[in-house]
Amino acid sequence: MKATDGAELYNMAVKSERSITPEAKNSFPMNITTLLADPSAISLNYIRSSLNTITLVVKTNASQAICPRCHRSSIRVHSRYIRRVADLPWHGIAVKLELHTRRFRCQNSLCTQRIFCERLPRVVAHYARKTIRLNTALELIGFPIGGEASLHGN
Numbered sequence: 465m466k467a468t469d470g471a472e473l474y475n476m477a478v479k480s481e482r483s484i485t486p487e488a489k490n491s492f493p494m495n496i497t498t499l500l501a502d503p504s505a506i507s508l509n510y511i512r513s514s515l516n517t518i519t520l521v522v523k524t525n526a527s528q529a530i531c532p533r534c535h536r537s538s539i540r541v542h543s544r545y546i547r548r549v550a551d552l553p554w555h556g557i558a559v560k561l562e563l564h565t566r567r568f569r570c571q572n573s574l575c576t577q578r579i580f581c582e583r584l585p586r587v588v589a590h591y592a593r594k595t596i597r598l599n600t601a602l603e604l605i606g607f608p609i610g611g612e613a614s615l616h617g618n
């Protein structure tokens with residue numbers, strides 16, 4: 465299948481007779497209106513382009529993160545790392561997010577979680593390789609998530 469941009473994917477999904485989940489219907493139009501999946505959570509540093517790929521180099525905005533175990537916030541950065549995930553393609557060109565993100569130390573001395581990665585629930589799931597909006601777009605056009613594209617439909 466040829467890669468298309470988010471609006472084309474959405475139109476294809478609407479034209480097709482596949483069922484669209486209410487969650488996908490509600491979340492998708494909101495997400496295709498901005499360059500970044502969640503501008504409140506991430507900021508664009510710069511754009512790097514090559515022949516076949518556009519890379520959006522982004523950083524997280526929050527000065528603190530919530531421990532997933534004790535749910536207390538922490539401002540103590542332990543380390544930084546880079547995640548690379550696929551985002552919605554743009555006019556047939558693959559788009560990747562190079563997400564500069566952090567690990568935090570939990571500041572709660574009673575918590576068993578020493579270190580945790582900051583989460584971006586509206587951008588990408590914890591261990592995912594694709595952004596949430598790309599997964600939503602693929603669901604809308606009937607791609608089995610995490611599997612190969614079906615060439616023959618159902």
Ligand SMILES: [Zn+2]
Pocket residue numbers: 531532533534535536570571572575576577
């Ligand atoms: Zn904790």
